[in-house]
Amino acid sequence: MVRQGSTQVYKHDSNRPVRTRIPPSPxxxxxxxxxxxxxxxxxxxxxxxxxxxxxxxxxxxRQRYQKGAEEKILSSIKKFNLNYDEGPDIGGPHAPYRQSExxxxxxxxxxxxxxxxxxxxxxxxxxxxxxxxENQIKENKKxxxxxxxxxxxxxxxxxxxxxxxxxxxxNVRPDKKICFKDIIRGEITIDSSEIDDQVLLxxxxxxxxxxxxxxDDHLMEITHIIRAxxxxxxxxxxxxxxxxxxxxxxxxxxxxxxxxxxxxxxxKRKNPVWASWYLKEGFLPEAMLNYLALLGWxxxxxxxxxxxxxxxxxxxxxxxxxxxxxxxxVKLKWMNQQYIQMKSDKELMKLILDFSDKSxxxxxxxxxxxxxxxxxxxxxxxxxxxxxxxxxxxIPVVDFDDKEKEIAKTLIEDLSKxxxxxxxxxxxxxxxxxxxxxxxxPIFYKIFTGVERGLPLPETLEILGKNKSIKxxxxxxx
RNA sequence: GCCGCGUUCGUCUAGUGGCCUAGGACACUUGGUUUUCAUCCAAGGAAUCAGGGGUUCGACUCCCCUACGCGGUACCA
Numbered sequence: 340m341v342r343q344g345s346t347q348v349y350k351h352d353s354n355r356p357v358r359t360r361i362p363p364s365p366x367x368x369x370x371x372x373x374x375x376x377x378x379x380x381x382x383x384x385x386x387x388x389x390x391x392x393x394x395x396x397x398x399x400x401r402q403r404y405q406k407g408a409e410e411k412i413l414s415s416i417k418k419f420n421l422n423y424d425e426g427p428d429i430g431g432p433h434a435p436y437r438q439s440e441x442x443x444x445x446x447x448x449x450x451x452x453x454x455x456x457x458x459x460x461x462x463x464x465x466x467x468x469x470x471x472x473e474n475q476i477k478e479n480k481k482x483x484x485x486x487x488x489x490x491x492x493x494x495x496x497x498x499x500x501x502x503x504x505x506x507x508x509x510n511v512r513p514d515k516k517i518c519f520k521d522i523i524r525g526e527i528t529i530d531s532s533e534i535d536d537q538v539l540l541x542x543x544x545x546x547x548x549x550x551x552x553x554x555d556d557h558l559m560e561i562t563h564i565i566r567a568x569x570x571x572x573x574x575x576x577x578x579x580x581x582x583x584x585x586x587x588x589x590x591x592x593x594x595x596x597x598x599x600x601x602x603x604x605x606x607k608r609k610n611p612v613w614a615s616w617y618l619k620e621g622f623l624p625e626a627m628l629n630y631l632a633l634l635g636w637x638x639x640x641x642x643x644x645x646x647x648x649x650x651x652x653x654x655x656x657x658x659x660x661x662x663x664x665x666x667x668x669v670k671l672k673w674m675n676q677q678y679i680q681m682k683s684d685k686e687l688m689k690l691i692l693d694f695s696d697k698s699x700x701x702x703x704x705x706x707x708x709x710x711x712x713x714x715x716x717x718x719x720x721x722x723x724x725x726x727x728x729x730x731x732x733x734i735p736v737v738d739f740d741d742k743e744k745e746i747a748k749t750l751i752e753d754l755s756k757x758x759x760x761x762x763x764x765x766x767x768x769x770x771x772x773x774x775x776x777x778x779x780x781p782i783f784y785k786i787f788t789g790v791e792r793g794l795p796l797p798e799t800l801e802i803l804g805k806n807k808s809i810k811x812x813x814x815x816x817x
Numbered sequence: 818g819c820c821g822c823g824u825u826c827g828u829c830u831a832g833u834g835g836c837c838u839a840g841g842a843c844a845c846u847u848g849g850u851u852u853u854c855a856u857c858c859a860a861g862g863a864a865u866c867a868g869g870g871g872u873u874c875g876a877c878u879c880c881c882c883u884a885c886g887c888g889g890u891a892c893c894a
Binding site: 595 | 818819820821822823824828829830831840841842843844852853854855856857886887888889890891892893894
């Protein structure tokens with residue numbers, strides 16, 4: 340649809356091979372869950388269409404740059420099995436995949452824009468910019484650059500030669516409707532007067548996000564720009580750039596922003612946000628991805644648990660709901676528990692061994708016997724340590740009354756008589772005691788473990804061994 | 818303030834004009850199984866579909882307005 344005085348809404352009629360991407364910025368500790376979500380969707384769209392999934396590092400903010408963040412981001416993405424086809428560490432046909440290594444490219448395109456009159460040099464000082472802004476606020480006017488340099492500077496080349504610091508700004512023409520189609524939200528129109536003459540090239544020679552993404556997405560032949568909702572308002576700037584360059588418009592899809600329980604944008608102040616935190620807490624990558632998949636999208640059969648492959652097959656961008664979902668740790672835990680329960684004993688054993696150093700102190704046999712007991716009781720892998728304290732002599736100190744001490748005493752005698760230390764025999768003795776002393780099971784837990792609940796007791800004692808079990812009882816009667 | 822995007826149980830969601838006296842999942846409550854806890858099974862409470870106007874024989878579904886929430890408004894991404 341073409342409107343009077345508007346930009347054209349893109350026509351996506353080409354059969355370009357699908358290429359999606361995520362452009363993480365190494366400005367935090369690691370990849371943010373919100374970005375992990377975006378990564379999942381980009382990955383799914385690429386895989387579904389036999390396309391390529393690319394990672395490009397957007398390290399153009401030198402102030403916020405964090406050393407080591409890129410490595411962390413890449414390693415997290417790998418741990419979540421969102422394998423990418425091209426990226427800074429593996430290269431690809433459009434290398435380099437780090438914007439800091441592509442500076443000369445942006446330079447050329449900025450010049451092209453200037454030649455076309457769609458961008459201009461700006462030599463304004465920070466002070467003037469601040470003053471301008473303050474005045475605009477005071478006068479209750481829209482804030483934004485006033486095109487001062489576009490209108491007044493005639494000798495830009497000279498100033499540049501004299502090493503005057505400059506930036507390159509987008510020249511936004513007023514009174515133009517800028518339209519683009521978003522797969523998730525439909526057609527979006529924004530008036531050009533709402534758009535500031537954005538800085539495209541900073542005075543340190545680095546591009547801003549806006550120039551960087553557009554140039555790189557085009558050069559890297561990205562077909563689908565799938566990113567979070569917070570980018571909607573800057574998309575018109577990108578549309579303007581695509582038009583000026585005469586490049587084919589990509590497909591836009593703005594995903595909902597994940598939220599804190601108070602509905603604000605998911606943030607580290609209110610929620611754990613780094614992907615590696617979830618791994619450290621013992622969440623399984625596939626459970627995490629399954630949970631994320633269910634935000635803004637639902638399985639056609641209303642299934643809750645499904646594989647990544649199934650998701651890729653069924654997922655359609657147009658089915659994503661535009662509403663920002665609250666990230667619910669409680670449901671994630673349930674999801675994780677489901678995945679733990681689906682593991683075979685052997686798989687779970689390996690997961691625990693890889694996760695917890697403590698588990699390595701246990702004998703193979705002990706661990707093998709423990710796994711089935713643990714499986715239905717673990718929400719996360721971290722629960723392993725919570726549930727197995729008794730095997731590592733981590734027993735809380737509690738007081739015992741006379742009755743409990745009496746039970747412990749009798750137990751020592753009865754249990755000592757067991758020849759073949761097996762849970763059945765142990766259970767028979769406990770059961771007998773239970774009836775005789777009219778006590779309930781929790782008391783026996785307390786006696787042996789210091790806590791009134793836990794893994795099945797006879798089995799636990801069997802694994803613990805006769806000596807250790809009885810030794811524990813002797814401590815109780817002291 | 819201005820612009821944009823949203824609004825179905827506490828939360829994630831189903832729903833694309835009649836199947837909806839609104840379905841599922843998490844959480845919660847109760848009961849069953851059980852050697853504690855958990856698992857598992859069953860039952861239950863929980864949304865007058867943000868509010869108000871239209872359009873229509875008929876609206877959760879389409880249109881408009883209001884309210885509220887979120888996002889953007891940087892030489893951050």
